[in-house]
Amino acid sequence: MYSAGCALGEETALMVRRIACGSCEVEVLNMGDAAVAARAKGLGVRTVPAVVIDGRLAACCASAGPEESA
Numbered sequence: 001m002y003s004a005g006c007a008l009g010e011e012t013a014l015m016v017r018r019i020a021c022g023s024c025e026v027e028v029l030n031m032g033d034a035a036v037a038a039r040a041k042g043l044g045v046r047t048v049p050a051v052v053i054d055g056r057l058a059a060c061c062a063s064a065g066p067e068e069s070a
Contacts, residue, residue, distance in 0.1 A: 001026065
């Protein structure tokens with residue numbers, strides 16, 4: 001998950017951890033790091049927070065913020 005360290009990012013991280021499988025790894029990456037931002041750009045991340053699953057931007061994050069139902 002990509003975040004800018006804001007409250008919305010923390011809320012999204014909690015949601016992702018809650019709905020992820022028990023053996024799934026959830027990593028929160030800070031967009032303040034230039035290397036992280038470059039990697040996110042390459043994945044098509046345009047806004048944060050954004051969720052990436054298995055190296056692909058999740059459909060819930062392609063145009064708007066993450067929603068659990070998506």
